[in-house]
Amino acid sequence: MTTGQVKKVIIDTDPGVDDAIAILMALRSPSLQVLGLTTVGGNVPLARATRNSLALLEYADRTDIPVARGAALPIRGQYGYAFPVHGASGLTRRLPNPSIGPIEQRAVDYLAEELGKHPGEIILAALGPLTNIANLTTRYPGALEQAAGLVVMGGA
Template sequence: MTERKKIIIDTDPGVDDAMAIFVALKSPEVEVIGLTTIYGNVYTTLATRNALHLLEIAGRTDIPVAEGSHVTITKGTKLRIADFVHGTDGLGNQNFPPPEGKPIEQSAVEFLIEQVGLHPGEVTVVALGPLTNIALAIQADPRFAKNVGQIVVLGGAFSVNGNVNPAAEANIFGDPEAADIVFTSGADVLAIGINVTHQVVLTDADKDKLEASNGTFARYMCKIFDVYFSYHRESYGTKGVYLHDPTTILAAVNPSLITYVEGVVRVQTVGITRGLTLFYNKQKRFAEVNEWSDKPTVKIAVTVDAPGVHKLLMDRLMNS
């Protein structure tokens, strides 16, 4: 038996974050060593509360939760929160009672640096929200980018329209400056963009199947799904929901589910294309020095085994 991959999930729960966390906890290939929280679907304080709540539902209160940044890396406080997608509580407007657990004393950045330092090359950070915590860790510890095993990012809209506006995907748009720091840090970064996650759909029929199962996680998800399904019906005209966060988690669990290309990614930080992720495939050598010159490459997912992701998700939620 190979050793289980250690993962830290940086999360802003969120309906699809809840699904991703549950799937990770049911994945024998990985060991979830902590959750760190960030704003995005909800504000950071509520993200922490939701993370603690989900671990209580899962019976995994042994897993530490470290609270992350409440502001962007440039100290911006005008945050874009997607409560209209996930409900005002982030979990389908169920207004669950507050969790009994508390976050640890360490901040998310301190926890990330400590764990990556303790297990150099062994920790995969799966970032499901804006990249503020990860960028702050990179800035605070010069060794972080080299010590982290991999950073798997849910973010970007490579060659497709964004989901915040035509240019930008939500997590990158949440803190473009932080995203640019992460993409140019020299860490082993794998970005899973909405060009890939929009290929993986959980349908109304799948929801019925989950509801009919005895899986604890499956039944819980069906309780919180309504707002999320309604949003997709209204915004995309789909009878189902995109599986952004679960696809990203499963790409970290089983890398064979995706294929990728390598190149340089820069993030636009100003103007109407703020949050745009631009990929340079390095096929052309430019005579002039430009903003992509001498930057380290990252991996960008280009295909996904959608049936494979879907089957793993369904199996792991129903057998919980």
């Protein structure tokens, strides 16, 4: 992949306000092609993360982008949802309920399939807990090696 090329990206997300801003910026970037969103429980429960992702795509008029549900729970322990920071909805303000739904395929299977179709071309941008990425490496050994890169928004 050369510097001037449009970069393919799949965003793994638990949309609170921070992820929402990152998603909207990625969707507007002329240098990125967002292929899909995968959701994970983290800032908010999985159902809310999925709903927020769908609502954001609808808000941005990008309902062509698939959303695949991922892990509801961490591999160990439990999530400490960030309601005090992001509000009950995760977005401080509630977007209208989306008229679209997630794809049937689960996040880990979607990631493996897309990475296999586009080896060396897709950057995974993990904005939330890394549970989906961990599950990908466990269920599909070697799949992550097909990514062009892994960008992690970590720390809290």
